[in-house]
Amino acid sequence: MSEEQKQADNRARSTTDELRAFIREGWAARRPTVQGPSPAARYAADRRALLSAAYPRQRLVVPAGGLKVRSNDSDYVFRPHTAFAYLTGLGADREPDAVLVMEPFDDGGHEAVLYFRPLADRDSDEFFADSRYGEFWVGARPTLEDVELELGVTARHVDGLVDAVAKDAGQVTVRVVRDADRELTERLDDARVANGAERETLAGSDDALAHAVSHARMTKDEHEVEQMRAAVAATREGFEAMVAALPDAVANGRGERWLEGTFGLTARHRGNGVGYDAICAAGNHANTLHWIKNTGDVTEGELVLIDAGVEVDSLYTADITRTLPVDGTFTDAQREVYEAVYAAQEAGMAAVRPGNRFSDVHDAAIRVIAEHLHAWGLLPEGVSVEDTLDKEHGQYHRRWMVHGTSHHLGLDVHDCALATREEYMDAELRPGMVLTVEPGLYFKADDLKAPERFRGIGVRIEDDVLVTEDGCENLSDAMPRSADDVEAWVQRLTAR
Incomplete structure (x- = not known):
């Protein structure tokens, strides 16, 4: 959503302390939404393993993409970027703003970390007042624990993404699937440069990753x-x-x-x-x-x-x-x-x-x-x-x-x-x-x-x-x- 749209947002706001307190009270305990691993999880893990072997000791970043405005304050139905869906096993409308980071180990291999926006607590304003992400408006998202059980990856809050991607960017090669989320890519580029990477090398380095994931899909499992x-x-x-x-x-x-x-x-x-x-x-x-x-x-x-x-x-x-x-x-x-x-x-x-x-x-x-x-x-x-x-x-x-x-x-x-x-x-x-x-x-x-x-x-x-x-x-x-x-x-x- 553009800055102009945010400023022009004229919907009613629940701002009184009394109403906030009232809304936060009286909710039953949430039932688990994830019962076990996704059927796609082990196949996605195999796909990541092949990618890991091709890029040892490099940090690989695959965004899902963000929500796209259809008209004013209405978004299109979300569809994750294909590379993200392929490497995580997530489909349908999951998870806007999420990013898969394959964090390299020094001795080879990678840890798969999914940065995303987890379910907000019911005592937060997001729960009832955020029309784009709030549970009242668009339904409940998974928790960190849900994602770890479902996908077999490490789950972290998306707020920590940029720092995690950009750290030691001058010493570790970082590759990003750039077309998945152009706005995020620009922020990551700035952070990578601030941490020692050379801006003129970023796009060329990244293109190889997008190509590798696309070519890997040629033979289906x-x-x-x-x-x-x-x-x-x-x-x-x-x-x-x-x-x-x-x-x-x-x-x-x-x-x-x-x-x-x-x-x-x-x-x-x-x-x-x-x-x-x-x-x-x-x-x-x-x-x-x-x-x-x-x-x-x-x-x-x-x-x-x-x-x-x-x-x-x-x-x-x-x-x-x-x-x-x-x-x-x-x-x-x-x-x-x-x-x-x-x-x-x-x-x-x-x-x-x-x-x-x-x-x-x-x-x-x-x-x-x-x-x-x-x-x-x-x-x-x-x-x-x-x-x-x-x-x-x-x-x-x-x-x-x-x-x-x-x-x-x-x-x-x-x-x-x-x-x-x-x-x-x-x-x-x-x-x-x-x-x-x-x-x-x-x-x-x-x-x-x-x-x-x-x-x-x-x-x-x-x-x-x-x-x-x-x-x-x-x-x-x-x-x-x-x-x-x-x-x-x-x-x-x-x-x-």
């Missing part, structure tokens, strides 16, 4: 895979609710918003919320790749492309796309485009196996797309499939398939984003990686190079795939994909 399965299962429920709601979306107008809201209900009920803004793109809107306005009507006879994922409480998200015939039956032209995309996705999935490169998935899918475009006569005269696949002088097919076919998936919908191109695109696929496979074809309504029968048709099919020891597992395989199965799915769920 057992707990992460379990969370991904839960996210996919919840997303399937959300899609089935949207399919069942198609008649209402048509009848009520502004049907894209109706579908978005239907999915949002499932996402909030089954998880933490949506993993990203859902795309509910009917008709020609499907040809705008990131159509999140969702202001259009849903009309019988058209397709609706829905790209959505539930983020579960641990913050792992699914990312699934289905393109649906609104009235339950593809037209001949819609089916022709759909089956081309389906064939491309099948080829991409076949390339997901250990030993292949990440880029092989796109190469396999895009070849099928190029073959269909060539067969339809859409590539320039004299251009073969091999010509258009030439990355230096071709790529004509990208007029109708502009995006990549795959990305990593996990705590972020586009996970591991700080990995280098070599670490990402050229990486060898390994068991435990979770990828999307999502080819598409997009024929804008005003594209005069597209056949008239295809104009206004956009199709994408996307599934979440786990690399296994001998191939891959489609985590979202329970959701129909083939044209015939999709038609049957829509017809069954919309029958009334």
Whole structure:
């Protein structure tokens, strides 16, 4: 909250000594809120151990981030920074302003210390008068003891953070995940410099830590895979609710918003919320790749492309796309485009196996797309499939398939984003990686190079795939994909 907002805060204040005394009295003893270690705790400890080994005798600082003002004195729902969630196991809306510090031992290894704002005593003003943090307003936070039991780390009050991070900063290398909390990073920078660090070296030193945590997430552990399965299962429920709601979306107008809201209900009920803004793109809107306005009507006879994922409480998200015939039956032209995309996705999935490169998935899918475009006569005269696949002088097919076919998936919908191109695109696929496979074809309504029968048709099919020891597992395989199965799915769920 800005200084201007603090000064303009015009809410009533409970200021009399008599009222303060009255509010502090007559409360039952609090019941324990933490019964034992979190299921994620031991996995988070293993992740920290790998990071510890990579940075011996260095102090590592990973903020959760702070609350962000939405409007005036209202905050957005808090979501901790991904690196913090990964290394602590905390998800949902926990814990604003918290910071994980990995304090180095002289002989190697680290002590994990979580600095956070613990539950205030009931005789404090914060308890009843602080609208941003007070228990009366936003509920009870954990105690220091709760966090130590839940996470298996040392817990300390956040008020001691800056001094703890900056001490002997001239002698001990301190690394901070800078983008997690920019305001805090500036304060830590000042304190580090005051304790002997050189300001011009800070950012470069810190970037390596953020990169390391991002790259480490590329291969999921057992707990992460379990969370991904839960996210996919919840997303399937959300899609089935949207399919069942198609008649209402048509009848009520502004049907894209109706579908978005239907999915949002499932996402909030089954998880933490949506993993990203859902795309509910009917008709020609499907040809705008990131159509999140969702202001259009849903009309019988058209397709609706829905790209959505539930983020579960641990913050792992699914990312699934289905393109649906609104009235339950593809037209001949819609089916022709759909089956081309389906064939491309099948080829991409076949390339997901250990030993292949990440880029092989796109190469396999895009070849099928190029073959269909060539067969339809859409590539320039004299251009073969091999010509258009030439990355230096071709790529004509990208007029109708502009995006990549795959990305990593996990705590972020586009996970591991700080990995280098070599670490990402050229990486060898390994068991435990979770990828999307999502080819598409997009024929804008005003594209005069597209056949008239295809104009206004956009199709994408996307599934979440786990690399296994001998191939891959489609985590979202329970959701129909083939044209015939999709038609049957829509017809069954919309029958009334």
